[in-house]
Amino acid sequence: MSKIFFYEDKNFQGRSYECDTDCSDMHPHFSRCNSIRVESGCWVLYERPNYSGFQYVLTRGEYPDYQRWMGYNDTIRSCRTISHPSGDSYRIQIYDRPDFQGQMMEFSDDRESLDESFQSRSIHSCNVMEGYWTFYEHPSYRGRQYFMPSGEYRKFSDWGAICATIGSFRYRPLxxxxxxxxxxxxxxxxxxxxxxxxxxxxxxxxxxxMIPMIVFYEDNNFQGRSYECSNDCTDLHTYFSRCNSIRVESGCFMIYERPNYMGHQYYMKRGEYPEYQRWMGFSSTIRSCRTIPAYRGSYRLKIYEKADYGGHMMEFTDDCPCVSDRFHHRHVYSCNVMNGYWIFYEYPNHRGRQYFLKPGEYRRYRDWCATCAIVGSFRRVADY
Structure with missing residues (x-):
């Protein structure tokens, strides 16, 4: 059974209301909502009655103020539970014109920045064939949200939007x-x-x-103020000022020194890291993080000694603790990740600066955010 608690004041204070089912008008139960605790299940909250207005998708966790669920204000007037879909796959088709016209692309995974693959930020119609999805107004899962169960959406107003701009989307994990x-x-x-x-x-x-979960602590040995996260976050500064220890309860994450997934990167698998040196950190500064989707398929990677896939090429399907021993070069100028997720390391034996690579084409080393072409080792992300 799903269960959610609404509180009128921040930090779970003031009058509260417990809910375990859909509710089209919550105004009789509370006048404002400044914090929420989701004890079980997944929910969509709405700014106005009858499931209209701004939408917010909430998973299990604590939200001590409305900014935590990316709210625009303290007004919540209706809510509904999200039941799990009947199948195991996810498929969505998006179109750049109404009534399923114009350019079409089909997706089966998340898209953090839609214009990188669709070449348009306007979606005028959509067909959700399998699974549940959430549309976001801006890239990196920010801005207004729109929950999309299976069905046909012939125009953007069908999913409650006021314009066709979509910056990113992702499916509802199980x-x-x-x-x-x-x-x-x-x-x-x-x-x-x-x-x-x-x-x-x-x-x-x-x-x-299971759904990934990471807990950040301000002090060593899991002490001090903490913040629990199960999603991508472009700016963690509002939740903690420093990070000296981390506990990854489930899943795999990349954490970043600067906001918007910039700066030094660190790969984090399930485990405990009582001090920042344990994740090979250079300091106690962590400003953004992203989940690495669970992947069970094959792994394929091609590396090249020159930019734009020029020069000597070699294909890999497994980890490489020393690139120069097998590739006979320490410089990788371009790369094509065909299957799976990978981590590049600056030095042999998986040491030094790290770079996360998801499937895609990298025509120059700057495409994976490196400052030079030196790659000493790499390995697959296979620690789910």
Whole structure:
């Protein structure tokens, strides 16, 4: 069962209201909403009654003020739960003209910056074929939000938007429980709490995937003020002033020294990091983070000794602890990531500055945010 608590004041103070079902008009229960605690499930909140106005998608967690859910004000007037979809895949088709006309592209994964792949920031119609999705007004999952269940949307007003501008979108993640190890055999999917994890007639659950979770602490050894995060965040400065320890409870993350995924990068898998030296940090400054989507397929990577895919080329499908031993060069000027997620390291044996590479084309080393072409080692992200 899904459950959410609304509080009239910040930091979970003042009059509160507990809700476990859809509600088209919440005004009789509270006059304002400045903090929220989602105990279970996933929810869409709306600024106005009858599921209209600004929308906010909330997952399980605590939101001590309305800025935490990217709210524009303290007004919440309706809410609805998000039930999990019936299938396991995600497919969406977007169009640059109404009624499914003009340029069309189909996606099955998140898009942090739509204009990089769609070459247009205007979506006038959309067909959500599988799964649940959330549209965002700006890149990096910022700005106004629009929740998109399966269905046809012939014009942007069909999903509650006032204009066709979309900067990014992502699908609604599930937790998958598997009967066999290595994610084999039957599975059960869940979007929230479940009182009986083991589905009927199952004897045991031996593997699962789950929503990523990272906790930042201001002081060493997990002390001081903390902030819990399960999504990408372009600016963490509002939540803490310094970061001296981290606990990754689930999933994999890249954390960044500067806002908007800039500066030194650090790859974080599940585990405890009681001081910043444990993640090879140069200082206690962390200003942005992003999740690395779970991936179970094959890995393929091509590296080149010259820019624009020129010169000597070599293809890899596994980790490389010393690039110069196999590639006979320490300089990688361009790269094509065909499958999987990878981390480049400045020095051999996975040391030094780190660079996260997702599938795509990198025609010069600046495309993966490096200041020079030196790559000493690299490895696959396979620690989900």
């Amino acid at each position: 937790i998958h429980f598997y009967e066999d190890i290595n994610f084999g055999c039957r599975y059960h999917q869940c979007m929230g709490d479940c009182a009986a994890v083991t589905p009927s007639k199952w004897k045991v659950v031996t593997s699962w995937t």
